[in-house]
Amino acid sequence: MRQYPLEKYRDIGIIAHIDAGKTTVSERILFYTGISHKIGEVHEGAAVMDWMEQERERGITITAAATNCFWTPIRLTHKAKNDAEKQAIRKTHEHRINIIDTPGHVDFTVEVERSLRVLDGGVVVFDGVAGVEPQSETVWHQADKYNVPRMGFVNKLDRMGASFDRSFESIKERLTPNAVAIQMPIGLEANFEGVIDLIEMIAYSSEGEHGEKLIEIEIPANLKDEAEKRRAELVEKISEQDEALTEKYLNGEEITIDEIRAALRKATIANKLVPVLCGSALKNKGVQLMLDAVLDYLPSPLDVVDLKPIKGHDLTTGAEIIRTASDDEPLTALAFKIATDPFVGNLTYFRIYSGILKKGSYILNSSKGNQERVSRIVRMHANKREEVDEMHAGDLGAIVGLKNTSTGDTLCDPEKPILLEKITFPEPVISVKIEPKTKADQEKMGIAMHRLAEEDPTFRISSDQETGETIISGMGELHLEILIDRLKREFGVVANTGRPQVAYRETIKGEGEGEGKFIRQSGGKGQYGHAKIKVKPMEKGKGFVFVNQIKGGAVPQEFISPIEKGIKEALDKGVVAGFPMTDIEVTLYDGSYHEVDSSEMAFKIAGSMALQDGAKKAKPILMEPIMKVQVITPVNFMGDVTGDLNSKRGRIDAMNDRGTSKVIDAKVPLSEMFGYATKLRSITQGRASSTMEFDHYEEVPNNITQQIIEGRKK
Numbered sequence: 001m002r003q004y005p006l007e008k009y010r011d012i013g014i015i016a017h018i019d020a021g022k023t024t025v026s027e028r029i030l031f032y033t034g035i036s037h038k039i040g041e042v043h044e045g046a047a048v049m050d051w052m053e054q055e056r057e058r059g060i061t062i063t064a065a066a067t068n069c070f071w072t073p074i075r076l077t078h079k080a081k082n083d084a085e086k087q088a089i090r091k092t093h094e095h096r097i098n099i100i101d102t103p104g105h106v107d108f109t110v111e112v113e114r115s116l117r118v119l120d121g122g123v124v125v126f127d128g129v130a131g132v133e134p135q136s137e138t139v140w141h142q143a144d145k146y147n148v149p150r151m152g153f154v155n156k157l158d159r160m161g162a163s164f165d166r167s168f169e170s171i172k173e174r175l176t177p178n179a180v181a182i183q184m185p186i187g188l189e190a191n192f193e194g195v196i197d198l199i200e201m202i203a204y205s206s207e208g209e210h211g212e213k214l215i216e217i218e219i220p221a222n223l224k225d226e227a228e229k230r231r232a233e234l235v236e237k238i239s240e241q242d243e244a245l246t247e248k249y250l251n252g253e254e255i256t257i258d259e260i261r262a263a264l265r266k267a268t269i270a271n272k273l274v275p276v277l278c279g280s281a282l283k284n285k286g287v288q289l290m291l292d293a294v295l296d297y298l299p300s301p302l303d304v305v306d307l308k309p310i311k312g313h314d315l316t317t318g319a320e321i322i323r324t325a326s327d328d329e330p331l332t333a334l335a336f337k338i339a340t341d342p343f344v345g346n347l348t349y350f351r352i353y354s355g356i357l358k359k360g361s362y363i364l365n366s367s368k369g370n371q372e373r374v375s376r377i378v379r380m381h382a383n384k385r386e387e388v389d390e391m392h393a394g395d396l397g398a399i400v401g402l403k404n405t406s407t408g409d410t411l412c413d414p415e416k417p418i419l420l421e422k423i424t425f426p427e428p429v430i431s432v433k434i435e436p437k438t439k440a441d442q443e444k445m446g447i448a449m450h451r452l453a454e455e456d457p458t459f460r461i462s463s464d465q466e467t468g469e470t471i472i473s474g475m476g477e478l479h480l481e482i483l484i485d486r487l488k489r490e491f492g493v494v495a496n497t498g499r500p501q502v503a504y505r506e507t508i509k510g511e512g513e514g515e516g517k518f519i520r521q522s523g524g525k526g527q528y529g530h531a532k533i534k535v536k537p538m539e540k541g542k543g544f545v546f547v548n549q550i551k552g553g554a555v556p557q558e559f560i561s562p563i564e565k566g567i568k569e570a571l572d573k574g575v576v577a578g579f580p581m582t583d584i585e586v587t588l589y590d591g592s593y594h595e596v597d598s599s600e601m602a603f604k605i606a607g608s609m610a611l612q613d614g615a616k617k618a619k620p621i622l623m624e625p626i627m628k629v630q631v632i633t634p635v636n637f638m639g640d641v642t643g644d645l646n647s648k649r650g651r652i653d654a655m656n657d658r659g660t661s662k663v664i665d666a667k668v669p670l671s672e673m674f675g676y677a678t679k680l681r682s683i684t685q686g687r688a689s690s691t692m693e694f695d696h697y698e699e700v701p702n703n704i705t706q707q708i709i710e711g712r713k714k
């Protein structure tokens with residue numbers, strides 16, 4: 001039985017740059033929702049105590065991939081005179097909120113992408129001193145890509161140097177002009193007291209050991225005019241979004257609070273406005289009102305049908321299938337994280353888009369084509385794991401003990417199969433050789449790496465074809481360091497690693513024709529394979545496309561696929577320096593065969609030869625990963641930092657002031673950035689910081705290509 005209707009669901013993420021306060025905000029959310037939900041069940045004070053004790057003993061499970069909690073708007077409950085009244089308000093207004101864990105560091109692109117894929121809305125937390133930080137921008141753009149409606153929470157207003165206005169301006173300037181402040185702070189730094197809700201024009205503060213009690217206070221006299229002015233601007237901006245309201249506004253008619261909220265909700269869900277709130281998680285201010293805003297403005301699963309339709313494909317016909325968020329539709333779910341829990345073992349986290357998942361049933365993993373039995377389903381709460389018999393559309397939870405499911409797989413009703421769009425993960429850009437210290441480590445390493453790769457699709461394992469050595473690849477130096485550290489800590493595998501290597505790629509810039517002829521006719525059975533192809537470049541990221549244009553049986557049907565295989569093999573080792581070749585279209589248009597001597601083997605070799613021949617004639621080039629780098633440095637080291645970036649073939653995109661520091665944005669080839677953190681420390685006496693993430697692939701300059709080719713020969 002469904003407990004909460006879908007419109008009372010919020011599947012959201014708390015998105016933030018490291019250190020902005022995501023952990024503190026999440027802890028407060030779980031704490032407040034824990035108490036609110038318990039009110040009426042246990043005496044309030046006792047419930048808080050009890051809860052806090054458990055906290056101390058077990059720690060909150062804020063690290064679960066998805067945590068479930070409940071919230072009723074505190075602006076309603078705080079007015080209740082007694083528990084019975086509160087209970088009554090809860091009955092009609094309580095919502096279920098699923099909080100999806102999002103990472104704070106962009107080296108873990110995969111974590112960001114998969115969480116954005118399964119959430120419907122996000123609260124972006126900012127540091128009220130620093131405002132928008134480099135990684136906030138990155139995450140913001142990723143959220144744009146997935147059409148995620150969001151709101152902002154400017155945190156840490158109690159800190160020295162905090163400024164809501166400056167942070168809000170930085171949001172408008174660097175992230176979106178559509179941000180609207182729906183609150184303003186009362187005091188700042190040590191005097192930060194609470195917030196004024198500009199929609200209701202009520203000032204709120206909080207009381208109690210953990211700020212759990214919301215109280216209304218007078219709007220301070222010196223802020224009244226300012227608040228009125230901001231409210232007028234806010235109402236104008238919101239009214240612009242709605243025709244009926246625009247008319248009312250222009251006619252000077254009063255617009256009600258409900259109308260404002262409804263219009264803001266619509267605009268937020270349509271990604272046209274971004275409400276911004278403020279507070280201090282540490283000082284227990286503003287978090288409960290932020291939860292109210294989550295219910296008021298962020299979408300339920302029913303609201304996102306246009307933004308993120310539940311779209312997939314029929315496995316056999318390839319036809320598009322659209323499902324609606326409803327329990328009555330067939331089961332459609334996405335596995336978005338695989339985790340290992342010390343108590344229950346392997347957990348496959350999923351989001352259900354439609355239908356019902358039942359314990360004991362069989363589900364189809366349509367990405368892998370195998371069926372598995374659902375033996376146990378768990379729902380995560382702040383302080384407990386709850387076993388349930390079924391889950392519904394909009395729910396997030398985990399299946400215990402699935403064997404053959406990886407991140408991004410579709411789980412569905414075997415009778416009504418559907419394949420959802422895969423989560424797209426970037427290809428790794430850096431790799432390193434890894435060698436177990438002992439024989440015993442060797443065995444463990446295989447199992448451990450398999451497990452890690454299942455959890456993290458941007459982590460790849462391969463072996464060097466010539467030396468047989470194991471190579472691991474990932475999204476950055478830090479990404480690989482952390483994986484190697486996990487090998488040691490979680491799996492007890494000790495390994496030596498080599499120097500990190502850049503994952504170069506090759507492609508072609510021009511078009512060309514190639515011919516491959518493989519003929520052996522001396523002694524024994526002869527060999528005959530012959531293929532003629534045309535090659536041409538494709539858009540970045542398109543990979544490889546094979547087109548068969550053989551007419552009149554110049555090459556018999558059974559040899560077409562061996563030719564394609566040969567071409568694919570040749571693509572693994574490009575013609576410039578032996579790196580994988582990509583973004584290339586190959587058209588097979590002619591060839592010939594021999595009645596007796598032709599074989600699959602011969603055509604495979606001919607295909608491979610033709611590709612090499614064609615690629616050489618089509619302006620082949622080497623491509624390297626370019627990183628987006630941001631350095632924050634005191635002004636006096638600015639020259640040293642930019643000089644160093646220039647010497648690394650870097651391009652400076654922008655230089656801006658931030659308080660007393662300079663912010664440098666640049667694009668630099670990854671091959672030049674190894675050990676950059678250490679280098680930066682030494683040239684700035686440890687006073688600068690940097691972040692880096694993969695941006696795009698770009699052609700390697702000629703002289704460097706020559707060096708790389710020379711290096712490969714050795």
Ligand code: GDP
Binds near residue numbers: 017019156
């Ligand atoms: P995360 O890295 O985003 O998860 O950030 P944390 O929640 O761990 O916070 C980073 C640091 O900022 C910690 O030392 C917190 O105690 C502190 N912090 C978090 N919220 C606030 C706040 O509202 N005010 C102040 N002054 N410090 C805060």
